[in-house]
Amino acid sequence: MTFNKEQFIIDIYAVTRLIPVGRVTSYGAIARSLEQSRRVRMVGWAMNQSPEDVPAHRVVNRNGLLTGRQFFGGTRMQDLLQSEGLEVEKNKVKNFKKVFWDPLEDMEVE
Numbered sequence: 001m002t003f004n005k006e007q008f009i010i011d012i013y014a015v016t017r018l019i020p021v022g023r024v025t026s027y028g029a030i031a032r033s034l035e036q037s038r039r040v041r042m043v044g045w046a047m048n049q050s051p052e053d054v055p056a057h058r059v060v061n062r063n064g065l066l067t068g069r070q071f072f073g074g075t076r077m078q079d080l081l082q083s084e085g086l087e088v089e090k091n092k093v094k095n096f097k098k099v100f101w102d103p104l105e106d107m108e109v110e
Contacts, residue, residue: 016047
């Protein structure tokens with residue numbers, strides 16, 4: 001079975017749209033949920049290119065750092081997260097483990 005980049009990006013956006021308001025997930029968690037754990041960087045790339053209806057601001061690195069913030073401009077990523085009730089300090093989500101959303105736990109696996 002060959003890897004389909006276009007479908008993978010569509011799937012990344014579908015998973016990202018499932019992230020509940022006030023929660024965050026990581027690039028790696030999205031990749032793992034799509035059985036592509038070695039394509040974490042591609043998830044990051046997709047977030048940087050995402051359409052407006054994809055809540056890319058809810059995707060952070062595995063430690064809760066807002067590594068994608070430069071693509072939002074200024075403090076927009078932080079502002080969006082804080083508007084959803086999350087606390088951010090020094091470009092890092094506070095209580096990361098508590099607010100972390102694992103797609104594998106919440107998605108139906110076929």
